[in-house]
Structure formats: C-alpha cells, structure tokens
Amino acid sequence: MLRPPLKHCRACGTAVDYRVPDDGDIKERAVCPACLTVHYENPLNVVGTVPTWGEHGEQVLLCKRNIEPRRGKWTLPAGFMELGETSSEGAARETDEEAGARFEMLGLFTVMNVTRVGQLHLFYRARLLDTAFNPGHETMEARLFLESEIPWEELAFRTVKETLEQYFADRRTGVFGIHTLDIS
C-alpha cells in the first residue's frame, strides 16, 4: 500500500492542497496554501541481504516475522534504509537486527522497483561466518533452508521470492550477477 497522502504542511502545519505547482512542474504535489512549501514525496529504499551458509552457499538464512505486516511469514532480513547510512550498511544493520547473525557482506544482487507501493528494494549477498543466530524482537525464528526446504508458499514478500529464485538459479551456474526487476 502506498503511504497515505500528506495532510499537513511539514513546515507550518496548515492543511495542504494537492495541485500542480506554478513552477513548471507537471505532477501534483502537496502544496501549502499558507507558506507555499511544495512537498516532494519520493520512493523509499528497502535494503536487505541473502545470507548464505555452506561451501557452495547451499543454505539460505530466513527469518520468521514477529511483526505485521505478514507476521508468521518467512523473509530475508530487510528493512527501510535510514538516513546517514549507505545501502550496504543498511542491509548489514537489518541482518544484524533481525537475525543476530555474523556475516561478511558480498556484492549487490537484486534491484527491484515496486512501483505500486513506491519502493525500491535492494538485496546484497552475504556469507555467514557461523550458524549461531540471535534474532531480535522482530523475528520469531531464524534458520537455514536448503533450496528444497524453502517455504515458497509462506514467504512474506514478492521481492523475497524473486530474490531467492534468482539466488538458486545463479548458484546452479556458479555466476552471481546483478539482477534488475520491475514488480507490478
């Protein structure tokens, strides 16, 4: 679901109007009728990892969500990027917070536009350094899955499913690329 539209000016609190600004812009924006501030709303970045274990990366770490949305469903560790961090740092932070895993960050793996909800999802590969996980409050359980064990029908998000499918496809060829995808 898209974020709810902005109701009040972030500068002065006046109720905003949605209209095309008078500056040559072509899109409707939240414009403050009092202080004339134009509020630009842009997509949010969701960053995460594909943490893998085994000599050939045959197992992937998934987390069972303990929070809404999709509580009880399985996900790769991921969350909203924070101001002041890089995409890779954000992905590492989320992996630490949600799984309590020790890992080494590897390369960017998937770049997915989820235009319907105004999000860009970025997943990095990560190599687990051990199998002792200490998940935080957002996670009920963190465990490793072989490809044959992945709960495909119980995954929380489409971008997680796409990233896992791509991971196992690349693992078979032994070459990990960067994959871009537009999800409607």
Ligand SMILES: [Zn+2]
């Ligand atoms: Zn204002």
